[in-house]
Amino acid sequence: MSRKHSDGSHNASDPSAAHSSAAQHAHRSGLWLVGGTLLALLAIVIIIVGIVKAVKPSSPATHNEASSTSSSSSIHLSDPALKPIVDEAALPAGKPYTEQGTGTFTVQPLHTKPNLESSMNATPGLGNPNSIGDAVSAAPLGSGAIPSTSVVEDAINASTYGGNDVFTWWVHSALGDPRGWTSGGKRSFHHFDKAGLQVLKKETTGVGAELYKNTIHFTLATPLTTRKLCGYTLPVETSCWSPQTRRVVINLARFVRGVATYPHDVAGYRYYLINHELGHALGFGHEVCTASGSPAPIMMQQSLTLRNHDIAVLEPNLSTTTDFAIENTCRPNPWPNPENVAASQRPERPLSETHSLLLHSHRDLFMLVV
Numbered sequence: 006m007s008r009k010h011s012d013g014s015h016n017a018s019d020p021s022a023a024h025s026s027a028a029q030h031a032h033r034s035g036l037w038l039v040g041g042t043l044l045a046l047l048a049i050v051i052i053i054v055g056i057v058k059a060v061k062p063s064s065p066a067t068h069n070e071a072s073s074t075s076s077s078s079s080i081h082l083s084d085p086a087l088k089p090i091v092d093e094a095a096l097p098a099g100k101p102y103t104e105q106g107t108g109t110f111t112v113q114p115l116h117t118k119p120n121l122e123s124s125m126n127a128t129p130g131l132g133n134p135n136s137i138g139d140a141v142s143a144a145p146l147g148s149g150a151i152p153s154t155s156v157v158e159d160a161i162n163a164s165t166y167g168g169n170d171v172f173t174w175w176v177h178s179a180l181g182d183p184r185g186w187t188s189g190g191k192r193s194f195h196h197f198d199k200a201g202l203q204v205l206k207k208e209t210t211g212v213g214a215e216l217y218k219n220t221i222h223f224t225l226a227t228p229l230t231t232r233k234l235c236g237y238t239l240p241v242e243t244s245c246w247s248p249q250t251r252r253v254v255i256n257l258a259r260f261v262r263g264v265a266t267y268p269h270d271v272a273g274y275r276y277y278l279i280n281h282e283l284g285h286a287l288g289f290g291h292e293v294c295t296a297s298g299s300p301a302p303i304m305m306q307q308s309l310t311l312r313n314h315d316i317a318v319l320e321p322n323l324s325t326t327t328d329f330a331i332e333n334t335c336r337p338n339p340w341p342n343p344e345n346v347a348a349s350q351r352p353e354r355p356l357s358e359t360h361s362l363l364l365h366s367h368r369d370l371f372m373l374v375v
Contacts, residue, residue, distance in 0.1 A: 086318045087239070094241040094309045099262035100165050105229040106158035112199040112222075113155040113169050116177045135201035139193075141212045149192040152220040153180065154202060156252070158227055166261050169225075176223040179279040184340035186283055221286050223279065224252040231256045243308060244278050246285035253282040264308050267337050277307055277339035284341065291320060295328045300338035311335045 115134040133139050143150035155173040163169045179185055180194035187193065197205060197220070206217040226234065228242055234254050235245035244256045255278050267274035284304050292302040294313050301307050309319065313333045317324040324331065 084318070090309055090315050090318065091239060091241055093265055094239075095265070096242050096258055097262050097265060101162075102165050102257050102261040103161045103227050106160040106227040108230050108233070109159045110156045110224060110226075111159055112202070113157055113173050115196065115198050115201075116155075116170065116173045134196045135198060135204075136195065137201075137205055137208055137213060140195040140205065140216055141208060141210065143193045143195070144212050144216060150195060150216060151192060152195045152197055152202070152205060152216050154197055154199070154220060154222045156222050156224040158225060158230055158257075161225070161227060161257060166257075172225045172255075172260070175275050176279060179276050179283075182276075182340070184342050184345050185280060186287065186341055188342065192287075220251060221283070222250070222252045223255065225255050225257055225260060228256055228258045239309075241309070244282055246282045248286075251286075253279065253286055255279065255282070259308070266307050266309075266311055267339075270337070273337065273339045275339075277303070277337070280339060280341060281307070291316075291323060293323050293326060293329050294333040294335035295330075297333045297335070299335055300340075300343045301335035303338065303341045305335065307337055311337060 140150050140152055153176070155169075155176050157163070157169045157172060163171075166172065177196055180196070181187070195216075202217065202220065205213045208214065208216075231242070231244065231254055234247050234250070234252065235243060235256075242256050242258045244259060245254050246252075247254055259278060260275060261271075263271040263274045267277070280303050289304050291306055292304040293316050294301055294305060294311065301311055305311070306316065306319065310316065311334055313324075313329060313331050317329075317331060323329060
């Protein structure tokens with residue numbers, strides 16, 4: 006029988022006291038076991054997350070004109086051979102422009118012809134704007150039907166370039182010009198506004214939904230936003246094709262002021278910006294000047310140079326091609342087909358021959374910059 010001491014404790018021979026003590030010990034042991042198990046599980050989760058982050062592939066590379074180098078290249082920003090190239094590619098003096106917008110974008114209304122200088126003549130785009138029928142009927146012809154939108158970053162002072170409709174006009178006229186990427190009817194471009202694009206997405210045959218996925222968004226962005234979308238490998242203002250967002254990103258600073266390689270020809274340079282980055286979107290990589298004094302290929306990095314000597318510094322792998330001669334210097338040219346030669350007489354070079362790095366989405370790609 007249990008006896009209670011004057012201090013309130015129980016005699017060790019008391020069965021109920023022994024049972025209580027054992028129960029408390031078991032309870033404490035159970036708590037330690039559960040706690041230890043949870044800590045072990047937490048450690049395992051942390052290790053797994055670390056492994057996943059370590060092996061996770063990088064996102065597709067952005068392709069811009071101010072090329073950075075691939076990992077196989079020996080180019081470094083400290084290379085003294087880069088300095089004259091960077092110096093020549095500096096932004097010319099000129100009109101003011103918005104340095105930084107909001108980083109958000111607005112799809113622009115359909116093109117209405119603004120007042121432009123008489124020298125800026127171009128044929129409007131091929132497909133009728135917002136025409137679902139035009140785009141869908143062109144799709145079975147091959148890879149030719151390409152929907153597009155015109156997009157401008159919010160909070161840009163549009164008065165420095167004549168208004169947002171002016172940007173839309175440049176895009177529209179570049180896409181439809183016979184010297185452009187239409188390539189004698191091989192491709193057609195179909196401009197949509199935001200509402201029209203949503204209708205295309207819901208088109209009943211399903212063709213529209215596929216076209217919607219392939220829409221190219223021609224985007225006018227401030228320099229700081231452009232750097233976020235395109236990278237800033239070389240300290241010069243450039244534009245790019247961003248496959249992740251399907252944006253042809255046009256740098257506002259260049260759109261307003263142009264570049265030294267197009268002296269006194271901002272109009273021609275705007276066409277070059279649009280056509281060069283569109284070329285990347287279509288899968289074409291950089292090219293070299295094949296004959297001195299000839300028009301530069303549209304896929305040459307004309308924002309940076311017109312000389313093969315510089316191309317060999319910027320992108321050494323191009324200097325190994327059969328049509329490369331280091332002494333060649335070309336003339337500026339904003340068009341894929343500057344002579345407007347029929348497609349049957351001037352077929353496009355196969356993608357494999359343009360040394361395109363666009364087909365491989367790895368972090369170490371040479372940034373294809375304009």
